[in-house]
Amino acid sequence: MNLIELRNLYRITLNDFSIRESDYHLNILLNEYFNLDFTFININPAHKLEESQINKILKSLDKLKNNYPIDYLINKKLFLDNEFYVNEDVLIPRPETEELVNWILEDNREIKDKKRVIDIATGSGCIAISLSLYNKYFETVGVDISRKALDVCKINKKRISSKVNFSEYDIREEKIFSEKFDIIVSNPPYLTLNEILTIGDNVKFEPKIALFAPSEDPLLYYKKIINFSKINLNKKGYIYFEINPLYIREINQILAENNLNDVNFKDDFRGKKRFLKITLNE
Numbered sequence: 001m002n003l004i005e006l007r008n009l010y011r012i013t014l015n016d017f018s019i020r021e022s023d024y025h026l027n028i029l030l031n032e033y034f035n036l037d038f039t040f041i042n043i044n045p046a047h048k049l050e051e052s053q054i055n056k057i058l059k060s061l062d063k064l065k066n067n068y069p070i071d072y073l074i075n076k077k078l079f080l081d082n083e084f085y086v087n088e089d090v091l092i093p094r095p096e097t098e099e100l101v102n103w104i105l106e107d108n109r110e111i112k113d114k115k116r117v118i119d120i121a122t123g124s125g126c127i128a129i130s131l132s133l134y135n136k137y138f139e140t141v142g143v144d145i146s147r148k149a150l151d152v153c154k155i156n157k158k159r160i161s162s163k164v165n166f167s168e169y170d171i172r173e174e175k176i177f178s179e180k181f182d183i184i185v186s187n188p189p190y191l192t193l194n195e196i197l198t199i200g201d202n203v204k205f206e207p208k209i210a211l212f213a214p215s216e217d218p219l220l221y222y223k224k225i226i227n228f229s230k231i232n233l234n235k236k237g238y239i240y241f242e243i244n245p246l247y248i249r250e251i252n253q254i255l256a257e258n259n260l261n262d263v264n265f266k267d268d269f270r271g272k273k274r275f276l277k278i279t280l281n282e
């Protein structure tokens with residue numbers, strides 16, 4: 001099979017994709033798997049692939065057809081200009097989450113003293129690593145309940161030469177955490193099972209533990225993190241959350257119950273209320 005035949009097979013098989021998307025996916029895979037660059041692909045349509053290469057690229061076609069994310073196929077996802085390693089043990093970093101990180105960076109552009117930051121439910125480590133990379137005053141810790149996610153963090157820490165410390169911690173258990181912080185950030189699992197029909201098909205390959213909040217208490221993680229902040233957040237500290245836009249009313253209720261009234265909500269680029277900043281004044 002030559003490149004042009006392969007391109008056509010991809011276009012026909014991936015009929016949910018536009019031609020452009022299909023070609024783009026194929027080019028990415030040819031580049032990642034066999035080091036064939038985009039120019040080579042374009043100017044050598046008759047180039048024949050070897051048997052083993054064809055097997056590999058057709059296997060991937062099959063997966064893509066079933067909405068398997070290309071990011072898992074190539075084990076890479078770009079997040080704020082850095083390439084993070086991803087696999088099925090972690091959520092694929094989202095562009096919305098880049099906006100959350102940018103908000104924190106923007107708010108702290110002028111600082112001249114060290115700030116201790118914790119990212120709770122860090123997943124691939126993308127928030128923690130980006131924060132520490134783009135603000136030299138941040139001393140950042142990332143925690144997660146999943147050991148497999150922490151293995152991914154370690155790969156990213158090495159790959160992006162980051163100083164972030166990662167450790168295992170289950171926020172639900174409310175165990176003592178010996179350090180205090182100036183900033184808490186979290187993008188915890190916040191989808192609910194009744195949303196499963198309305199969300200994209202590709203999430204079905206992502207870890208449920210990273211996506212879904214407990215049905216009986218969809219805001220459990222927010223409550224636990226607010227509890228954590230009562231002991232582990234320094235005075236004049238901040239909490240930044242990524243939130244589910246469908247739960248604003250309930251989130252406001254939790255804020256009121258905890259006397260947290262210095263709060264700012266922020267829209268994501270899709271115009272949905274996706275982020276929340278809580279300022280603690282005392």
Ligand code: GLN
Pocket residue numbers: 091094187188189190191199203210211212242
């Ligand atoms: N933002 C993710 C999504 O929409 C959900 C991530 C999460 O639960 N924190 O798929």
